[in-house]
Amino acid sequence: MTLLTKTAFRSAPGGLRCFDLLRNIFAAVLVLGVISGPAAADYKLEPGDQIRVSLTGLEGLSFDAIIDAHGNVNLKWLGHFEAKGLLADELENLVRLDAAGKIVKQYNQNGEIYIIQLDGDEIEVARNGYRPIIIGGDVARTGQIDFRPAITAREAVALAGGVRSMLLADDVTVDPIQLMRWQTTYGQAALQHAQAMVQVWRTTSELRQNLDMAPPTLEQVSVSNTVLEELIAEQLRIRTVNQENEAGEREYFEDAEDQAQQRIEILQEQKTELAKALVSDEEEEARVVSMIERGLTAGSRLADTRRTTVLSATRLLEVEEDLAATNLVLTRLKRDGEFYEQERSLRLLQQRRDAHLALRDASLQMDTIAKYLAGASSEIGTESLISDIDYSVTVFRVVDGQLQELRVDKLTQLLPGDSVEISVVQVTQQTQLTE
Template identity: 25%
Template sequence: MAGTRRAAMPRPDRRPRIAGRITALLAALLLGPGAALAEPYRLVPGDRIEVSMLGEPERIVAAVDIDGQVRLPDIGAVPVATLTLDEAAAAIEVQTERLGQLLEARASVSISDYAAIVIAGDVARPGRQDYLPGMTVTTALGLAGGGAAGADGLGQERARVSVAGELQRLNLEIASLVARLGRLEAALADSATPDPAEWLMSAIPDPAAIPLADMLDVEARTHADRRAQRDALLAYWADEIATIEAQQALFRQRIELHAQVIANAEAALAAARELQDRGLQTAARMDGVEQRFIDAQSRSLELESALIAASRALADARRARTRYLGEARDDTLALIGAARMDLDRARLRHAEALQDLAVLTGAGAVSPALSDVIELDFALVSPRDGRPGGMEVTPDTTLLPGDTLIVEVIAHGSVLSGGPALPPSPPLSRVAAPTAAAVPDPPAPPEIAPRAAAGPLELYTGDRAPGLAPPPRPETFPPG
């Protein structure tokens, strides 16, 4: 760079002035962008600046390189990134005087071209765009051909594919709920085959697109297995109740027979007393007759107690079976209600997705704003420290040179009205009282051991309801 060269005469000491400028420059670097409330523009890589020196006719245009430096003839590299224009001029002056190019350098720096911005993501024309002062996110979208509004934009195609996938998922979900409801309704109605009702089958949007027959077959096998478990469980209960009832009948017969034994013992006791009064009965024989009478009465009391225990066991078994049937019916009704609510919600979402797809493909009769179907999300990458930080990026956010704007199209469920009406679900089945047939999903029944043909008579005094704690050991009475 040409200029006033050093003379041979001694020059004044400029070290204090240079040191002051260096101090000011370091202070500017340390304070950074937040040093003032009204922050002036700070240079970033990609900016092009125009440098002129007082007394020099030439103007130098140089770009701030990736290292944040400008390279000037005869001066070399000068770090200017993050500096204001005044701070950059001061840095150039310091560098010029340090190298002895000028006695007293006076530099002026201005912006020739701002660093470009980059727009990426779901826009019609992603890439580099020249920066315009005051540019916002909306301005950048306009320069890039728009986001979701582009008729042939990638974002709209992605939204269409997303909605189409949602339709397939909902079709499968609806079919699964229909098959499950068919099984639950069959369990409640005690039907051997869980074929869904016609109104349920008509709720499936596209039966041909899913393995419906396999889904129904799985539910049919599940229904058959649980029905077999229920039948085995109820058969176990019926066998237990019949056994206790048979025990009751035997106890009553034995009580009737033992009444005759007591009557005979009482008659023998009366005769023995008469003989004793006449002096014809010994004391030992009298004691034996009295003991037989007492034993007969005691045995009668034992049989009465056994009959009461059998009646209690029978009542417990019947109560446990009734409770099981009632709870199973209530649970089935609750499951049917929940499944119908899930089905109605899935059908509503499917209807909305159909309208969304019609909007995205341009084939629908309804035409809500596209923003009802998709929305734009923005992210900002900046070479400036602390930007964007926690700032929310909106269409009104101001962009700065060197920023990178990332646009993403997000498909979401639209809030549309006027969709196809959904037929109401029929009312839940009303059963007057729980029956042995209306029982779904019972637990696996316990093993039932075969009964011995002969042996001691057993009286079950515990609660034998399956699924509960094991009953206590039965009391055993010898036959006869």
């Protein structure tokens, strides 16, 4: 983008160099922002979506635009563009290519005119609003609901005030404050449900020693993808610490058992050699006794021979005692290793059991709050609750220009522009909920 005042317009070369430098700086900042910014999943643009067009450094030229029924968008002085079916980044590229070289007039506070020559890179196009969800049928408030990523059919029903039908009471309304409380409670229960499910996954993978076991998916929980990824990452860190500690313990037992086994082998060799020496000493002692009896040698020699025999027997006894003690140490090490594995399994089984209990409690709480949201009505001093209500969800969605009718479950994530039809299929009883 080149900006020229009247004076700068007359002395274009120097002014151009200066503003080329500014343009390069703006371009570098823009590129860095694109590279370092978070990459968020987007939906293709369709009629009814709103976008915002802005120019780097020229906030006064920013404006919003809505894609019309034909899929086109009027970007004022930038022209008309066909936006249907494009991502916001793709539309931005088209606008930048078309805008390169265009001249725009701009006035400052002093009334001086600026001539702006666009190069396209300074233009940013971003989604500024999604097509709303249209909800109808057996809900308290039919009409539009603002779309947000990852919104489910159950949440849409809650935002529409819960279930309302001729099958229910005549006047089914929702206290907004109580509705907010229930929505908050439901969100907390959904988080606890996801935490428990991820803990079950982690403990099961450790018990089975299967590090490739797949973690829970978005279809199994009622939290956003970001929250689920954080929960999984936390459990992965716990599993990594456990694995490192367990590897250290197992290495200790293996090393200790190896050392004990090596000492046993050495003592076995010593025992064999000492046993042979003792036999030899006893044979020598018997030979000396025979020679003394025949008068072939002095009697004093027998004392020396017996001393040698006793020494060999004593050393053999010591080695046998040492060997027995080392065998006992090895037995205890193996027993301690087995006991450690048993304790590890019991600890993980207890953790998984606790996680299963938390999962069950959170599921029950979510189901209960969902019924409150589906069938609550405001009365004096009480909130009456229509319990055991069930309803079906039908989504009408345009795909490739064709309207499709889809039967989905309550945890299905909706898309921008979906039309949702709610139908009550069962009402069995009415109870009272008092604070």
